[in-house]
Amino acid sequence: QAKSRGRNGYQFYAPDMDGEGVLRLRMEALLRRAIERGEIFLHYQPQVDIESGRLIGVEALVRWTNPELGSVSPVRFIPMAEETGFINQIGEWVLLEACRQMGRWDEAGLVVPKMAVNLSVRQVERGAMAPQVARVLAETSLAPHRLQLEVTESVIMNTGDALAFVHELHAMGVGLAIDDFGTGYSSLAYLKQLPVDVLKIDRSFIKDIALDSDDEAIAIAIIQLGKSMHLSVIAEGVETEEQAAFLLRHGCTRAQGYLYGRPVAPGELLQEWGQDERRNTVA
Numbered sequence: 402q403a404k405s406r407g408r409n410g411y412q413f414y415a416p417d418m419d420g421e422g423v424l425r426l427r428m429e430a431l432l433r434r435a436i437e438r439g440e441i442f443l444h445y446q447p448q449v450d451i452e453s454g455r456l457i458g459v460e461a462l463v464r465w466t467n468p469e470l471g472s473v474s475p476v477r478f479i480p481m482a483e484e485t486g487f488i489n490q491i492g493e494w495v496l497l498e499a500c501r502q503m504g505r506w507d508e509a510g511l512v513v514p515k516m517a518v519n520l521s522v523r524q525v526e527r528g529a530m531a532p533q534v535a536r537v538l539a540e541t542s543l544a545p546h547r548l549q550l551e552v553t554e555s556v557i558m559n560t561g562d563a564l565a566f567v568h569e570l571h572a573m574g575v576g577l578a579i580d581d582f583g584t585g586y587s588s589l590a591y592l593k594q595l596p597v598d599v600l601k602i603d604r605s606f607i608k609d610i611a612l613d614s615d616d617e618a619i620a621i622a623i624i625q626l627g628k629s630m631h632l633s634v635i636a637e638g639v640e641t642e643e644q645a646a647f648l649l650r651h652g653c654t655r656a657q658g659y660l661y662g663r664p665v666a667p668g669e670l671l672q673e674w675g676q677d678e679r680r681n682t683v684a
């Protein structure tokens with residue numbers, strides 16, 4: 402609308418600045434202050450062993466709630482933060498907070514075996530990520546093997562420094578998961594050189610697993626690949642018992658999804674899993 406009004410002789414914004422553009426700018430400005438204003442927080446989603454139902458870890462998922470905008474999805478604000486570079490501050494805050502939370506649960510009597518934290522390409526390409534991880538582990542006294550960093554295939558493929566970073570992580574004892582696996586373009590030959598621990602089958606393949614034979618074939622291929630490369634495989638976005646049964650039948654024993662639990666606040670995770678007798682059977 403701003404555009405057409407512009408042609409009529411007046412305009413409030415740059416010619417290509419429509420309502421969406423204005424909202425974007427406003428959102429970017431608000432996002433910059435979000436950490437200091439305490440608007441950023443984490444939810445945690447359980448990862449479980451399908452057969453026993455026991456908790457094998459959680460994934461930290463960042464949340465932003467702003468008085469003006471309400472709650473904004475990370476699908477919206479993470480790409481924005483990546484463009485503005487603000488992702489580095491968010492990412493650093495997320496990593497520290499997630500590792501601290503492990504200590505709080507430990508003290509409360511809930512042992513969450515692993516904390517998975519997402520990293521964006523901007524964080525890795527900056528080259529300061531390995532020292533940051535080491536610093537956070539030291540500061541929070543979290544054992545390195547209890548931290549697992551998640552990167553997508555594109556982070557690995559498009560970042561010059563990724564290889565060095567991945568090897569540094571491995572040397573520290575920190576785990577590495579490839580997120581959204583199957584949606585990117587990583588070559589298997591390349592992947593084979595990397596000390597990767599986990600492949601996460603993308604939710605898009607799980608969704609129609611029992612209905613779409615292509616998705617089914619892809620899921621099975623990823624499970625097989627994991628087996629032959631001695632990696633563990635976690636299925637993302639598992640929502641139904643049918644999907645879980647399919648996965649188990651094909652040798653994938655780990656899952657994350659609404660069937661087992663939505664991302665929740667730390668207190669809620671403690672309530673749901675802290676009383677669970679299965680916690681004592683954690684290997």
Ligand code: C2E
Nearest residue numbers: 462463475476479495519520521638639640657658659664
């Ligand atoms: P992701 O890392 O692949 O995270 C999984 C997403 O799937 C989460 O969305 C989660 O809430 C959602 N999900 C989990 N189980 C189910 C299910 O059964 N059904 C459906 N429909 N969805 C399910 P969320 O929290 O909206 O996060 C979206 C993406 O935003 C993440 O995808 C990740 O790429 C990014 N993200 C989230 N937190 C962070 C962060 O701290 N740092 C960075 N760099 N990216 C983050």
Ligand code: MG
Nearest residue numbers: 460519551580
């Ligand atoms: Mg993830």
Ligand code: MG
Nearest residue numbers: 580581601637
């Ligand atoms: Mg994913």
Ligand code: MG
Nearest residue numbers: 580581603604
């Ligand atoms: Mg994703």
